[in-house]
Amino acid sequence: QVQLQESGPGLVKSSQTLSLTCTVSGYSISSGGYFWSWIRQYPGKGLEWIGNMFHNGPTYHTSSLKSRVSISLDASKNQFSLKLSSVTAADTAIYYCARGRTSTGFDYWGQGTPVTVSS
């Protein structure tokens, strides 16, 4: 069974870099066929796609975060990561990692990790 688990600090200071890791089990991310995504949800509100990465393929980010976001993948650890620089209070959200495919959307999600940006 495919499982994803986010990890990382729950509190980040304003202007610093938010770093999260998603550990995947039950599926090898180097197998291909899927992309690996980060999605966030503001408190009490909707979902926002942050970006995708394909194994040995392109990476795409939402335009609104493009200059601040970096997604990387470590196939040896079966993990992928998110870095978001120069954070502000507006980046406070629950961050989800997810597996996706163009034909299905996002079929497996992590449980989500809350991140608060403090001043």
Add this chain to the structure above:
Amino acid sequence: SSELTQDPAVSVALGHTVRITCQGDSLRKYFASWYQQKPGQAPLLVLYGNDNRPSGIPDRFSASSSGNTASLTITGAQAEDEADYYCTSRDNSGNHWLFGGGTRMTVL
């Protein structure tokens, strides 16, 4: 347009049928997928493509699409279906993903 629009809220009587819609230009080109989210939980994929359900999703959930509108229909809504529902699809570039604002469904 690079948006997907959903009605903020809908209610349905127990056992009745409800349709939740999602509108956007990219839906003329790409299918939507639909997610159910209950409080404190991650979203759960319930429908994708041309009316496909992942394993374990009841067949009372169905999807349809026409023009720029995708729909999720629950035929015979149950109390456990009360949740927020989100649509998603690719944008017109095909490389970025959009989420609708979500519809909160209440079962009366």
